[in-house]
Amino acid sequence: MAGKNEEVLVEAFMTKRSQNKRTFTHTNWKERWFVLSPKNLIYYDGDKQSGRRKERGRVELIRVVAVESVDTAVFQRDFVFQLCYLSEDDDQYVLYIAAPTAQDREQWLDYIRKLVADNDCLSDKYHQGAFIKSQWSCCKGGKNTIACTDVTWTINHNNNPPGHPTPSPTPPNGLPSDMNPAPKIVVALYDYNATERGDLSLRKNEEFEVLEQDQEHWWKMRNRQTGMEGFAPSNYVRELGTPDIQQYDWYLGDATRQRAEVFLMQQEREGCFVVRNSTTNSGVYTLSVYTKQSHPQVKHYHIKKDPEGNYYLSQNIKCKTIPELIYRHQHNPGGICARLRPPTLGRTAPATAGLSHDKWEIDPSELNLLEELGSGQFGVVRHGKLKSLDVAVKMMKEGTMSEDEFIEEAKVMTKLRHGNLVQLYGVCSRQRPIYIVTEYLRYGSLLQYLRNKERILLNNTDVLLDMCLQVCSGMAYLEKQKFIHRDLAARNCLVGAHNEIKVGDFGLARYVVDDEYTGSGGAKFPIKWAAPEVLNFMRFSSKSDVWAFGVLMWEVFTCGKMPYGRMKNAEVVDMVQHGRVLEKPRFCPSDVYNVMQQCWNANAENRPSFNEILRMFQDE
Template identity: 40%
Template sequence: MADIVLEEFFIKRSQQKKKTSPLNYKERLFTLKQRQLSYYDYDAEKGVRMRPAPSDRSKRRSVRQATRDYLCASSLRLEPLQIIYDEGPLYVFAKTDEIRKQWIRKLKEEVQYNKDLLQKYHPCFWADGLWLCCQQEVKQAVGCKNSRRKPLPPQPQAQPQPPPPAPQPTSSSAMKVIAQYEYTPMTEQDLGLEVGEEYVILEVASTNWWKARDKYGAPWWSPPTCSPCSPDSWYCKNMSRSQAENLLRKENKDGGFLVRDSSKAGKYTVSVFTKVGGNTNGSCRHYNICTNQQGQFYLAEKHNFSNIPELIKYHQHNAAGLASRLKYIVSNTTQSAPSTAGLGYGVWEIDPQHLTCIKELGSGQFGVVKYGKWQGRHDVAIKMIKEGSMSEDDFINEAKVMMNLQHPNLVQLYGVCTKQRPIYIVTEYLSNGCLLDFLRDGIKNPHPVQLLEMCKDVSEGMAYLESQQYLHRDLAARNCLVDSQGTVKVTDFGLSRYVLDDEYTSSAGSKFPVRWSPPEVLLYCKFSSKSDVWAFGVLMWEIYTLGKMPYERLNNTDIVQKVSSGLRLYRPQLANERIYSIMMACWNDKPEDRPTFQELAANVQDLLYDLQ
């Protein structure tokens, strides 16, 4: 124990927002060693440290950053301080100001040579989806107050070089990029893309369309489906664990591998297919790429590298603790490109003569939905709005705004046909159909990761809508779709505002989906992002019951009465306590005590990271 610098009991604010209250305070024993901060549960009777919980930040092995000043006043009447990790802020509370100052001084000494110390920080708490000091709504937003640190003498360290991020060119600068996907031009002004070909980005007209130039020199419009030059072919951005396993099993090569984004932001995972031990069917293994105190990358602790490409090159020749050496690169470049925002730059009103209906997919509250083609080539879904079901003029005014909403976990609105009746809504087509049907009929004996990835997809799509201050109002499994790769996307966001007559009617005559609604909606018709959070909890319950009807033995009138009196859905058999606690956090009586979608997405990511 001689290497312990400081040891003290602090009150720690929970980082696991899955608790029934997002602000949950518990006493923990904190131990500071050189370049390492850990905290523990503590058994006072036995006088021994207990095993850390799975969420223990000590697994990161070092303090990455610490602020120089103090937090704002706390209702706990204790002295607060904050420690910033790559994953976010950790809030702790000391019994006296003297203890707090002592720990801040020592923590600053321990992290002074870290290469990524914060230049700015947030002096106040992150709570209810925003920073209390500056009202910014993005948790990773740059701080609003200078750290006022004195310059420190430089200390040479290896510079980590993870796979390249997506480019963000400015409207005034040109950037060379390489296409990651094939893209077939949809209009005369579009630029076709070929995988591996080099292009120059000339202008970013919006987040959805770039002006680009090919090797022949002509400028055309292109969707942003490129990466900076010389990407590594083994790097598969935005790929889930389930998608990686499907791709590796399809290749069926011992030692087939790829590198993908981990469920935790900024982290990476190596997925490997192996037939070790004579297993002819093979199995998939997943290894998180870790970093040591010097910022070096490793899969096996004895083999450290300054960047990820060097790590991959080494393990292509040496298993060194892996089930197999990395023999064959498995790439996803043959997969289809992400959906574009619209069917061409500036296109939102679609000529119905360019649409061909092929088959009926089903019918919903607005009318029939059909699978079809646009200009005979591009797959689309066509909603034919039955007259009298929608406030059409209001929707048409909103359609342009809805088209600009673009996220990998939202079904893309391509455009509308408004010059005839019935009007059409043209959207991205997802081949695996409705999530509710997929849960009931499309999966058997699901893996825990598969169910959790569905929750992750929906939470990230909804976190984006939340960041755009956009309410869904009818979030449920029936309003999510599944693509050919198993990715879940949220659809019909905001459409319930334009319903003139539908099946969701309470005893008071108000229109909303009763089984997915919180007490403030049932009683007062008060919608907010927190009512969407409640519905997300019910959607999680649908996922973990494989599509059962919520409150299946109750009618709408009973649901209004019982839910308002405290009734909650039971824990599904497939959901463990940690999963169910996220659902229960969504069903808090007080809207302000429910987590934000950004927090929910982070919690689900943490659970996925533990499973990997």
């Protein structure tokens, strides 16, 4: 029997299948509290906090024959794994356990495999299926049929007594092992296909050792299973063992309250939920849940933490981690509006900072140019394929920009990375005209999108505000990076497949040869978006971007109307210089228009920053 003070390595709620040791017993699945110690896997009923847990079973790890994943289609359950073990009479049994997520399953498999690696009874084969109706589903054999599938992990066959691990080898530099820092191990969050020599492909949930992380956005890694090495995007991995929840599709990160509401209202599923960072308290998380109670709405709950470090939404369900808490509330509403259901739309992989760890110059022969997306003063924009990647290719007209200066700056711009910025992948600069290759977004210009969807959008101010806040989030990042856009407007923002809004063409206006360049609206220099200090002194700053953002908000809440209507540029300049601003759009809420007015403060120093604008709408 394990003592009460036996070391606990990991513990969590999971569901287990009854083992049917007697032929007449009914098969079912029940939620149990699993505890893994160095010698035993024990499961209890009751919950962890009550202290009144009753042990329902245990497996001595020294008796484990195999620990593997199961073909989950057999049980119609996700993330099932199995422990094959011997009884005291040397009969073999199988314990089937369903973990909350794929990552949880991999964590438990990894822990148990390390603890049983020196067992003398380990098998080289296992049944990938399940023993159901007196036969194995994988090979149709009877109970004692020899296992049919090779194990997926390395077994340590050695002469050490059971339970005694193999001594660690002496470090190559001769230092004691405790003086060598432990390697940083990360887990892939997304699949990534390497396209350049020296880069490394990733597969979701695989583990990698970080070898170099001198570059912020690209780390050199080694695949722990295959031994292959190379560079991969750092935003595609998370550190193993951290409490970070970004691995889950229901985690939306820094999404605003409005973004979460728009996302969930589009799904229209009772109990559909997301978890996001609280916008009022750093380090705190918020659960947003869709419900049809009373009327379709999204309710928001702060995920609280008690003095013992347990997370909870209501006092009757507390858990050690947020994923465990979410898992419990998927089976029991426990005081919130509905039982939780994960969103059906999975998260898409983010854009990488450039195409590779050291590539920003693109060979035009690698590009397959497709349909035209648009054209303007700078040139034509076409949809393209760069190997398997969808891209947008801006084919610059010769003489429209200071090309050499821009090409030098492009090396820096490829390293700017944010979910609400159009990612610059690189340039084709060894030919004329030069090409600028960026991320491709399905629905194109925000301006045209607003005009096309006017009938739908004018009645949904939450969606319109969400668009503005996404732009604001991207601009807040540029502001932090000390990067000035200089031409922020709806025409220079793009809309992606999941209605994500991204700011494009940032910094491009700086390299225009003619200051009187033509905007896409047909007017000379974009005066209708220009702050007074720009009109008077050509003084650009993040605060002049804030002024332009106020005009962009006006564009959004009018669904793409031209600011100042048909007024001539000279009339607009006179109006701005005399302190008169755009009128409130018809369907615009007063608090939103109040923010626009703050953006249009004649004194640049008195305008809010982009971060301050975000906080104005984040009162939870």
